Amino acid sequence: MPIWIYIVATVIKSAIVLLVLLTAVAYTVWLERKVVGHMQNRWGPTRVGPFGLLQPAADGIKFLFKEDLTPPHVYKPLFLAAPLIAVIFALTSIAVIPFGNAITLFGYSFPLQITDVNIGLLVILGVTSIGVYGVALAGWSSNNKYSLLGGLRASAQMVSYEISLGLSLVGVLILSGSFSLREIVDVQGGTFLGFIPRWNIFLQPVAFFCYLMAAYAETNRIPFDLPEAETELVAGYHTEYSAMKFAMFFMAEYANMITVASLATLLFLGGWHGPIFGPPILQALLPVFWFGAKVFAFLFLYIWVRGTLPRFRYDQLMAFGWKFLLPLALANLIVTAIVVVVK
Amino acid sequence: MLSVHLILFLAFGAVCVAGAVNLLVQRHPINSALSLIAVMAALAGEYLLLGAEFVAALQVIVYAGAIMVLFVFVIMLLNAGVEERTQGSRVAIIIGIPGMLIGSVLVAWVVLRHSGTGEVAVGALPGPPKTIGDMLFHEFLLPFEITSILILVAIMGAVVLASKPPSSPAEGPTQKVKD
Missing domain, CATH: 1.20.120.1200 (NADH-ubiquinone/plastoquinone oxidoreductase chain 6, subunit NuoJ)
Structure with missing residues (x-):
């Protein structure tokens, strides 16, 4: 393939992925308001467009035109940089996530992924671990005790749960023998006994549980949303932010949710594997559809949990992470390693 | 070039x-x-x-x-906070x-x-995770394990230093607050 085709294809792919991701972020917010509303016997957004479908657009316009306040006594360079750090790193990690098999256009094969690197999983872990600084620095630079407490909680919580998150993934890595997300998905093709799909969730249910818990904590979502616990900290690390800067933290949170859901789909739920049928054009599009459906299901679970569970206390959060989740993930890792070696 | x-x-x-x-x-x-x-x-x-x-x-x-x-x-x-600047000696700058x-x-x-x-x-040194894993667990197994034990000892030392001293019952009635 000539280099210019490669560059043009990469630019087009990046634009499409970014557009889809930002739309998905906006509509995850809409979905959350709608679903939680119905769970609480309310309607959620209904006024703007049919079923309130234009609500994200209205929110976006509102965020853009609100007054952008910078309170006095903040540490300005970091106060301005923190939301950028949060949102940039949240959006970056989508670059290595594959959405489906390669498609062939004009005689060239294009993988449905911005870039395929052989350490894709580590890239995601690295990028998300840098994203913590957005929240931590926002809390510190705001010069507000609630913000500071929120930032401290966020960094402590993310460092604690990152260990369990990483260990829960190692079991999957042992089974698939690769860091490449594409190869991890390829291993999950086919079925057990002819009818159970060969997804890692059936081989690694404990790892999936650990991943699920750690992922909720990493994305600061209920029941682990201590960094922005409204009842204690006003709004936590983003108390002093308004307008688009606040919206950036919001976008970062939902983009992180989508990354976590995509990663769960790729590692545990078989990626884009699913029933393929129909004419060639449908066969080409179905894998992407299955991938999207699984990510949607995972996001729905997020919202469902938010509508169901109350918030943990901070000591419960730390005790759960260090005294329960970490030993469980370690035990799962040891058992998996022994089984693989014996087999 | x-x-x-x-x-x-x-x-x-x-x-x-x-x-x-x-x-x-x-x-x-x-x-x-x-x-x-x-x-x-x-x-x-x-x-x-x-x-x-x-x-x-x-x-x-x-x-x-x-x-x-x-x-x-x-x-x-x-x-x-912000660190305080001392004037410093001119000799230190000059030399x-x-x-x-x-x-x-x-x-x-x-x-x-x-x-x-x-x-x-590029690529002359071991780069892929598999190569590094092989080297760690075959060629450099002993240094690797010794390092991990060293880190474990350091962690335990940190825990000992950071934990509160054990309160002995002989020290006085104020220690015995029910928690």
Whole structure:
């Protein structure tokens, strides 16, 4: 393939992925308001467009035109940089996530992924671990005790749960023998006994549980949303932010949710594997559809949990992470390693 | 000829050095910590350009992502303020800066002139995770295990130092508050 085709294809792919991701972020917010509303016997957004479908657009316009306040006594360079750090790193990690098999256009094969690197999983872990600084620095630079407490909680919580998150993934890595997300998905093709799909969730249910818990904590979502616990900290690390800067933290949170859901789909739920049928054009599009459906299901679970569970206390959060989740993930890792070696 | 590779390598190197200088110049600890993060990230870029993608990823995850978060955490927790500048002695500036420059040039000259050093091609060093895993668990198994035991001892030492001294019942009635 000539280099210019490669560059043009990469630019087009990046634009499409970014557009889809930002739309998905906006509509995850809409979905959350709608679903939680119905769970609480309310309607959620209904006024703007049919079923309130234009609500994200209205929110976006509102965020853009609100007054952008910078309170006095903040540490300005970091106060301005923190939301950028949060949102940039949240959006970056989508670059290595594959959405489906390669498609062939004009005689060239294009993988449905911005870039395929052989350490894709580590890239995601690295990028998300840098994203913590957005929240931590926002809390510190705001010069507000609630913000500071929120930032401290966020960094402590993310460092604690990152260990369990990483260990829960190692079991999957042992089974698939690769860091490449594409190869991890390829291993999950086919079925057990002819009818159970060969997804890692059936081989690694404990790892999936650990991943699920750690992922909720990493994305600061209920029941682990201590960094922005409204009842204690006003709004936590983003108390002093308004307008688009606040919206950036919001976008970062939902983009992180989508990354976590995509990663769960790729590692545990078989990626884009699913029933393929129909004419060639449908066969080409179905894998992407299955991938999207699984990510949607995972996001729905997020919202469902938010509508169901109350918030943990901070000591419960730390005790759960260090005294329960970490030993469980370690035990799962040891058992998996022994089984693989014996087999 | 300057290849893209070399230009990138020099750029990351420049970021590294600039970050290190900034680390010393900045007066607020949080700015210094952030400069150190920039140095770590730029080092990861250098590793990547040398073909050691696994080491580069670990550099970001472990150093820039985990260890530096704890640094920043501690600075935030202690609410460390801006450091006070002393006037400093003029002798230190007059002798120190040229001395440092001469020293670093000497070190660079010795390293470059040493017969063992040559150019390293991309991919000449073990890069893929599989190779590194093989080396760690076969060739370097003993050092690897010893290091892990060393770290374990250090962790236990930290826990012992950080935990509260055991309260003996003989010390007095005030210790016996029910919790």
